[in-house]
Amino acid sequence: MKTLITGGTVVNATGRARADVLIDGEKIAAVLAPGSSLLGFDVAAHVDVVVDATGKYVIPGGIDAHTHMEMPFGGTFASDTFETGTVAAAWGGTTTIVDFVVQYPGQNPLDQYALWHDKAAGRCAVDYGFHQILSDIQAPSLDAMDELVAEGVTSFKVFTAYKGVFLSDDGQILTAMQRAAANGAMVMGHAENGSVIDVLVQQALARGETAPIYHGLTRPWQAEEEATHRLIMLAHLTGAPLYVVHVSAKQAVEQIAAARGRGQNVFGETCPQYLYLSLEEQLGAPGFEGAKWVCSTPLRSRAEGHQEHMWKALRTNDLQVVSTDHCPFCMKDQKELGRGDFSKIPNGIGSVEHRMDLLYQGVVTGEISLERWVELCCVTPARMFGMYGQKGVIAPGADGDVVVYDPNGRTSIGMGKTHHMNMDYSAWEGFEIDGHVDTVISRGTVLVDDGEFRGRVGHGRYLKRGLSQYLV
Numbered sequence: 001m002k003t004l005i006t007g008g009t010v011v012n013a014t015g016r017a018r019a020d021v022l023i024d025g026e027k028i029a030a031v032l033a034p035g036s037s038l039l040g041f042d043v044a045a046h047v048d049v050v051v052d053a054t055g056k057y058v059i060p061g062g063i064d065a066h067t068h069m070e071m072p073f074g075g076t077f078a079s080d081t082f083e084t085g086t087v088a089a090a091w092g093g094t095t096t097i098v099d100f101v102v103q104y105p106g107q108n109p110l111d112q113y114a115l116w117h118d119k120a121a122g123r124c125a126v127d128y129g130f131h132q133i134l135s136d137i138q139a140p141s142l143d144a145m146d147e148l149v150a151e152g153v154t155s156f157k158v159f160t161a162y163k164g165v166f167l168s169d170d171g172q173i174l175t176a177m178q179r180a181a182a183n184g185a186m187v188m189g190h191a192e193n194g195s196v197i198d199v200l201v202q203q204a205l206a207r208g209e210t211a212p213i214y215h216g217l218t219r220p221w222q223a224e225e226e227a228t229h230r231l232i233m234l235a236h237l238t239g240a241p242l243y244v245v246h247v248s249a250k251q252a253v254e255q256i257a258a259a260r261g262r263g264q265n266v267f268g269e270t271c272p273q274y275l276y277l278s279l280e281e282q283l284g285a286p287g288f289e290g291a292k293w294v295c296s297t298p299l300r301s302r303a304e305g306h307q308e309h310m311w312k313a314l315r316t317n318d319l320q321v322v323s324t325d326h327c328p329f330c331m332k333d334q335k336e337l338g339r340g341d342f343s344k345i346p347n348g349i350g351s352v353e354h355r356m357d358l359l360y361q362g363v364v365t366g367e368i369s370l371e372r373w374v375e376l377c378c379v380t381p382a383r384m385f386g387m388y389g390q391k392g393v394i395a396p397g398a399d400g401d402v403v404v405y406d407p408n409g410r411t412s413i414g415m416g417k418t419h420h421m422n423m424d425y426s427a428w429e430g431f432e433i434d435g436h437v438d439t440v441i442s443r444g445t446v447l448v449d450d451g452e453f454r455g456r457v458g459h460g461r462y463l464k465r466g467l468s469q470y471l472v
């Protein structure tokens with residue numbers, strides 16, 4: 001199958017140009033001067049499919065480097081399966097996800113890795129890779145890290161919160177970082193001081209403060225700043241690269257910026273919810289409504305200016321990646337578990353379908369440039385997690401993962417409109433985007449076109465990732 005995308009503006013991290021893109025089989029074969037003739041040869045006359053992208057942007061397929069499909073968590077499972085979640089991803093212009101294999105205490109990471117393959121194989125609509133969560137850092141887990149790197153799992157998430165579930169102590173984290181420094185892996189850090197949070201939660205509940213907003217009020221920015229600083233220091237001590245996930249506090253960004261200023265390999269990710277949503281408006285919604293937006297790190301106070309600071313950090317490269325931390329739960333039977341006790345609300349928000357659109361709105365409002373949008377959502381995730389060249393770029397030899405994005409289109413987000421995630425509500429209800437995902441192509445196969453899903457569950461393949469290509 002040969003596909004030619006004509007008339008569009010190709011956007012990579014370093015610039016934009018009018019060009020036609022030829023995909024031959026699964027790979028990009030050529031990026032051609034507009035008009036798609038090559039040495040007098042009329043390329044358009046020799047392809048199977050022509051996609052007219054006139055007036056539109058042609059960008060690399062989106063890469064969401066932080067998802068939790070069907071994750072067992074909070075007494076239930078994240079409501080999107082690999083099937084529903086990757087179909088939703090495709091609808092939104094994301095052609096690659098990196099999901100987290102979970103190790104709970106007592107489990108062997110290698111067994112869990114095999115289990116995640118069983119869950120995902122043959123069920124994904126887009127390509128997928130894995131990170132490994134480590135929550136039982138002992139000698140077997142450390143040895144498993146080496147084996148997993150060879151399997152293409154080149155990044156490991158450690159937690160400073162969720163005692164008894166995910167939390168590791170500083171010594172354990174240190175040993176994981178030492179191993180990563182030796183084998184070249186990236187350490188991903190969930191940075192919140194869990195001990196402090198656990199006490200604040202118990203004190204709040206004892207006062208009868210049970211509503212969802214107390215989830216945010218008991219996870220203050222000081223707990224995020226402190227743990228971010230601690231992880232940065234442990235990374236410094238060991239020489240491991242550190243990628244801080246779901247950063248929401250401006251003070252945590254400042255810690256990351258300071259470490260980067262010292263020349264350390266420290267990176268940060270934020271998510272759309274920390275750019276647009278707030279403690280006051282969403283988490284503080286009346287009654288139990290706020291449960292829809294319970295996630296950790298929590299939505300932060302708009303009065304304190306965190307959201308504005310996240311946008312600024314995306315511009316200045318204090319933060320490098322926007323992922324979703326897609327971890328959806330329905331209100332019915334799932335978020336409901338925490339009615340009367342906010343600490344029992346499963347933590348997570350579903351956004352995998354909307355990341356490209358939500359960030360594009362930042363281009364419209366002038367928060368980020370068009371190229372920076374592509375860099376944050378496609379290019380840097382590929383480089384950060386060892387996929388660049390195959391993914392994250394429109395260039396000959398790369399996978400034919402391409403999104404045609406219409407800047408003159410419009411996207412109304414909400415139930416019954418654009419919603420394909422397996423959730424009974426949208427965290428983004430009513431959001432209007434001045435842009436539209438028109439055509440989504442993965443390895444030369446059209447997944448979405450003309451408002452129709454034309455992909456196939458099972459099309460997605462496991463991506464054996466290399467080491468990070470982003471380190472200094």
Ligand code: URP
Binds near residue numbers: 325
């Ligand atoms: O609330 C969140 N973020 N749920 C997913 C688990 C995690 O810590 O990323």
Ligand code: ZN
Binds near residue numbers: 190245296
């Ligand atoms: Zn986390």
Ligand code: ZN
Binds near residue numbers: 066067068325326327
């Ligand atoms: Zn997460």
Ligand code: ZN
Binds near residue numbers: 406410436
């Ligand atoms: Zn359109």
